[in-house]
Amino acid sequence: MKNKFFVDDNGYYGEFGGSFIPEMLYNNIKELQKNYKNFIRSVQFQTLYKKILKNYVGRPTPLFFCKKYSKKYKTKIFFKREDLNYTGSHKINNAIGQSLLAKQLNKKTIIAETGAGQHGVATATVCALMDLKCVIFMGETDINRQYTNVLRMKSLGAKVIPVCSGDKTLKDAVNEAIRYWINHPESYYLIGSTVGPHPYPQMVADIQSVISEEIKIQLKEMYGSCYPNYVIACIGGGSNAAGSFYHFLDNDSVNLIAVEAAGHGIKTKKTAASIHCGSKGILHGSMTFLLQNEDGQVIPAYSISPGLDYPGIGPMFANLFIKKRVKFLYSTDKEALREGYELIRSEGIIPALESAHALASLKKISFKKEDTVVVILSGRGDKDINVYEKFLTKNLSYDE
Numbered sequence: 001m002k003n004k005f006f007v008d009d010n011g012y013y014g015e016f017g018g019s020f021i022p023e024m025l026y027n028n029i030k031e032l033q034k035n036y037k038n039f040i041r042s043v044q045f046q047t048l049y050k051k052i053l054k055n056y057v058g059r060p061t062p063l064f065f066c067k068k069y070s071k072k073y074k075t076k077i078f079f080k081r082e083d084l085n086y087t088g089s090h091k092i093n094n095a096i097g098q099s100l101l102a103k104q105l106n107k108k109t110i111i112a113e114t115g116a117g118q119h120g121v122a123t124a125t126v127c128a129l130m131d132l133k134c135v136i137f138m139g140e141t142d143i144n145r146q147y148t149n150v151l152r153m154k155s156l157g158a159k160v161i162p163v164c165s166g167d168k169t170l171k172d173a174v175n176e177a178i179r180y181w182i183n184h185p186e187s188y189y190l191i192g193s194t195v196g197p198h199p200y201p202q203m204v205a206d207i208q209s210v211i212s213e214e215i216k217i218q219l220k221e222m223y224g225s226c227y228p229n230y231v232i233a234c235i236g237g238g239s240n241a242a243g244s245f246y247h248f249l250d251n252d253s254v255n256l257i258a259v260e261a262a263g264h265g266i267k268t269k270k271t272a273a274s275i276h277c278g279s280k281g282i283l284h285g286s287m288t289f290l291l292q293n294e295d296g297q298v299i300p301a302y303s304i305s306p307g308l309d310y311p312g313i314g315p316m317f318a319n320l321f322i323k324k325r326v327k328f329l330y331s332t333d334k335e336a337l338r339e340g341y342e343l344i345r346s347e348g349i350i351p352a353l354e355s356a357h358a359l360a361s362l363k364k365i366s367f368k369k370e371d372t373v374v375v376i377l378s379g380r381g382d383k384d385i386n387v388y389e390k391f392l393t394k395n396l397s398y399d400e
């Protein structure tokens with residue numbers, strides 16, 4: 001499993017990545033760096049991981065050939081249904097993988113941050129399953145916005161700690177989780193995306209690579225070829241995109257498209273598009289692209305989808321952007337809402353607002369008739385149903 005786009009022996013993706021961490025975390029990070037690769041690639045891990053994915057999560061998730069969308073866009077469109085995973089998104093894959101590593105390292109307590117609560121719920125779920133203590137950090141603003149997820153985490157036995165610093169959202173929750181980890185080095189920090197110091201970005205990508213592993217097998221069965229012409233995924237930190245692109249990175253005939261959340265637009269301050277609007281700098285332990293002002297202060301991100309409003313992007317993707325292997329597009333709040341709603345009415349699938357950003361990019365690409373296009377539906381949109389409902393009442397053209 002060598003690939004020029006994977007992390008090198010020093011923890012870098014080209015000029016990005018690394019581990020810029022406080023001295024106090026050095027031993028913890030070293031322990032992970034030393035152990036993660038051998039463990040995650042071992043037969044013992046892979047067997048257990050795949051077994052839990054099958055019997056508990058419900059994998060493999062279907063690859064759904066969508067007739068109506070194929071007709072509409074004059075090409076062959078498939079949806080990878082990550083929304084059908086238990087707990088409602090791809091995040092559970094990562095929570096299971098890292099919890100198994102935590103167990104292997106003899107850790108009893110898991111720390112995690114969460115924004116929308118999706119990663120928090122996935123982590124709390126797996127901790128209940130694996131008898132691990134669970135402490136979740138969540139910004140106060142997010143706690144108020146996503147209260148049902150807070151209730152889910154609490155009922156699963158997790159301790160939810162409100163974070164009141166900064167603008168009380170995801171980036172502040174990450175800072176607080178890191179602070180707690182410094183004081184409780186015996187615990188395991190379970191990061192929810194391909195972000196953070198080395199080895200987290202690569203570890204999360206390795207764990208999520210099951211998504212593209214399945215796509216290859218499923219396409220082969222349906223078409224006799226493993227390789228699609230396009231894979232399209234929304235991108236926050238990058239974990240669903242990394243997992244979906246992973247086994248296609250070294251095949252240039254596969255166009256890889258990552259769709260950022262532009263919020264109100266890339267010319268406005270209310271955006272989460274770190275590649276389109278950001279610049280190089282250090283965020284949460286790695287060199288990457290982030291939204292920052294001239295003084296290097298992080299600018300809070302904004303998107304209608306809570307899973308995408310993070311002011312940075314994983315270092316692997318900063319490199320994939322610079323090396324031009326992945327093409328970056330963006331969708332605004334409005335475009336995502338409209339496309340999400342369209343999918344609901346056309347297919348009876350309620351996509352997460354995050355995933356709707358990927359759908360909204362279909363209009364911006366010109367496909368050939370014989371192209372095979374895979375769109376990742378990263379999660380389900382039950383959590384966003386109030387937002388869809390508001391959109392419906394505001395847009396009379398959608399009223400029957």
Ligand SMILES: *Cc1c(COP(=O)(O)O)cnc(C)c1O
Pocket residue numbers: 089090091118119192193194234235236237238239240241307308352354355378379380
């Ligand atoms: C968290 C989340 C995302 C964004 O995170 P990535 O790490 O970029 O995948 C996308 N979709 C859903 C449904 C999510 O919950």
